[in-house]
Amino acid sequence: MGQAKAYAVMSPTTPFQPWTFDRREPGDKDVRIEIAFCGICHSDLHQARDEWGGSKFPMVPGHEISGRVTQVGKKVRKFKAGDLAGVGCLVDSCRKCENCRRGLEQHCAGPVAFTYNGFEKDGKTPTQGGYSSHVVVDEAFVLKIAAGAPLERTAPLLCAGITTYSPLKRFGTRKGTRVGVLGLGGLGHMGVKLAAAMGAEVVVLSGSAAKKADGKRLGAHDFVLTSDAAAMAKSAGRLDLIVDTVSAPHDIGAALGLLKIGGTLALVGASPKPLELPAFPLIMARRQVAGSLIGGIAETQEMLDFCAKKKVFADVEVIPPAGINAAYDRLVKGDVRYRFSIDLSKL
Secondary structure, three states, rough: OOOEEEEEEEOOOOOOEEEEEEEOOOOEEEEEEEEEEEEEHHHHHHHHHHOOOOOOOOOOOOEEEEEEEEOOOOOOOOOOOOOOOEEEEEEEEOOHHHHHHHOHHHHOOOEEEEEOOEEEEOOOOOOOOOEEEEEEEEEHHEEEOOOOOHHHHHHHHHHHHHHHHHHHOOOOOOOOOOEEOOOOOOOHHHHHHHHEEEEEEOEEEEEEEEHHHHHHOOOOEEEOOOOOOOHHHHHOOOOOEEOOOOOOOOOOOOOOOOOOEEEEEEEEOOOOOOOOOOHHHHHOOEEEEEEEOOHHHHHHHHHHHHHHHHHHOOEEEEOOOOHHHHHHHHHHHHOOOOOOEEEHHHH
């Protein structure tokens, strides 16, 4: 076993604190990664505070991991010591079910092993995430990061990037597609950047007028204030796709009215409370609401390669591990532009 340093929560109501635990030694097909940076995802907060239920403690969150390979098993073929590498939301799956065979490991029929708050393939060993010094993962679930990519800005791509890339690709985003991004936070800012890089006409949909300038800076072509009834009415029927990144209860009925006939609203933000879905905006214009959960390993690698080619990286505020508690409090208030990235060299 190898000792890993980390920041962990011991219960839903206690703050993060330094913690040491055992990581397994690399097996024949495993890769050991010294973690350089780990992004803070809103789902980390939900799970650390047990807002979704089912949280396991002690918990080391973190599934936006970037770093450098320090050791590989004797049967590893894709990586060598010194390579840049990343780990996202998954560290294993059954690899046998229909979904896994289709490259949809995130929808594995089970057992799927999440990077934290789950169990490894033995069904007994708790998985612990990237707010730590190193991680050991089967090479099949390790992603290649391009040489020269900024690791602090690449880490959030492993969740925020793939979460928005997947529905954009799935629903045919290309040059001329009109894409609305609802909510300009950690997910939303990546949605804007990626859609713009794909050639789409991008519209930021936000309840905060203060986000307008940032939207344009990130690549958006227009901005609609969702609290402005006149602006919303003017944009009715305008969009082909809306990527809804809001992770709090909100009115999706008004957003549906912005879609063209046959348009799609793709939910990627996970509200802890159910959303109301009005029937008439769907029925009268043949619109649809879809969900999307991260992406499979191959699609995640595709996203990383796309981002490296297009120079699309997350906007981050780098913090030391000791700043995690303050960062969580700021995250609740929406006070981050646009992702916290933890510098794990400061452990």
